[in-house]
Amino acid sequence: MISEQMQPGDLCLVTGGSGFLASWIEKYLLEGGYKVRGTVRSLQDKKLETLRDLLPGVEFVEADLREERGWTSAVEGCKWVFHVATPQATKSEKNRTSGALSGTKHVMAAALASNTVKKIVVTSSEAAIAYGHPRSKSDFSEDDWSIGVDKFEDYMQSKTVAEKKAWEMANDTSQNPQNIALSTINPSLVLGPTLVPWSRFSLSMIQDIAEGRIPLLPNMSLHVVDVRDCARMHIAIMHDRSTDGHRHLSFGASGKFVDLAIAIRTDYADRGFKPSTSVAPWWVLWLPSFFSKDVATIYSRIGNFQPYRTKYPEVYKYEFTSFRDIVRASMDSILEHKWINPKV
Numbered sequence: 001m002i003s004e005q006m007q008p009g010d011l012c013l014v015t016g017g018s019g020f021l022a023s024w025i026e027k028y029l030l031e032g033g034y035k036v037r038g039t040v041r042s043l044q045d046k047k048l049e050t051l052r053d054l055l056p057g058v059e060f061v062e063a064d065l066r067e068e069r070g071w072t073s074a075v076e077g078c079k080w081v082f083h084v085a086t087p088q089a090t091k092s093e094k095n096r097t098s099g100a101l102s103g104t105k106h107v108m109a110a111a112l113a114s115n116t117v118k119k120i121v122v123t124s125s126e127a128a129i130a131y132g133h134p135r136s137k138s139d140f141s142e143d144d145w146s147i148g149v150d151k152f153e154d155y156m157q158s159k160t161v162a163e164k165k166a167w168e169m170a171n172d173t174s175q176n177p178q179n180i181a182l183s184t185i186n187p188s189l190v191l192g193p194t195l196v197p198w199s200r201f202s203l204s205m206i207q208d209i210a211e212g213r214i215p216l217l218p219n220m221s222l223h224v225v226d227v228r229d230c231a232r233m234h235i236a237i238m239h240d241r242s243t244d245g246h247r248h249l250s251f252g253a254s255g256k257f258v259d260l261a262i263a264i265r266t267d268y269a270d271r272g273f274k275p276s277t278s279v280a281p282w283w284v285l286w287l288p289s290f291f292s293k294d295v296a297t298i299y300s301r302i303g304n305f306q307p308y309r310t311k312y313p314e315v316y317k318y319e320f321t322s323f324r325d326i327v328r329a330s331m332d333s334i335l336e337h338k339w340i341n342p343k344v
Helices: 020-031 047-054 071-075 096-112 154-170 201-210 227-239 258-271 282-286 293-299 323-336
Strands: 011-014 035-040 059-062 080-083 119-123 181-187 189-191 221-226 247-250 253-256
Touching: 011 020, 020 035, 020 227, 035 047, 047 059, 071 096, 080 096, 080 227, 096 119, 096 154, 119 154, 119 227, 154 181, 181 227, 189 201, 189 227, 189 323, 201 258, 201 323, 221 227, 221 323, 227 247, 253 258, 253 323, 258 323
Parallel strands: 011 035, 011 080, 035 059, 080 119, 119 181, 181 247, 189 221
Antiparallel strands: 221 253
């Protein structure tokens, strides 16, 4: 694959431009001197006024993952395409797998047909790497793919299916005759402060833990990345031609799921947040794993510490590497936006 390097003044497309991660990517691109175009589902969205205030200089255009219309014009003139958009793991999102798959097809088709695009970076997930494996598996790298995804919860399934489709299209010379470069990034749980004043799944989960809505926590390893590091890593991957054709795990700190609650209790007990730190025994989840896709998705990881080992550690140096500090940045942001209020 042949890829030029990014230069200030180049036009970059960021899909899902109103999102938790995408908004940070847009911010850092603007600060780097790049021109930025972001996609949103509708130009009638009330969020747009806030977005334009937060990110002056970003051109917002309309393109929906589930519709082909709008993507060719969204890509027009762009050199660098960051495909971040995906149906989120929220109750309001239906048929996430079909939405993610159709969105990947539309974005990739438009980018691969373009006369200006030089490289595409697709935001995938650890969900496409580290789930469904035998419990005996000791660690994970970019060489691994999640297996048995048809048994997964919809969001987790969608990330594997969509990433595989991106690689299929990029590696098909009939669909990619110009040999446009593709890289993917596979973030772990993305936490940290939000630029936009609306929540997403990972911060909602922190909120639920803080408010005591999760009384029993799964006994499993957990890898996290601060959203600011994850955003900068997207740009580093786009800029570095040695990343072309590769997948890249993104994780800045590792611990256990219960460490989320421990960090909140340690730093916010004086404000009334004393979440449960009780861990569910593996056998409590055994029976539900047969009929609940949510439980089945994580069951193979229960009771095991399974480290991630990236093959490409030189690609990006993380700024935020303390699990506790990343959780604190998340909680501070949640409190700042008044999604929850101190209890004392």
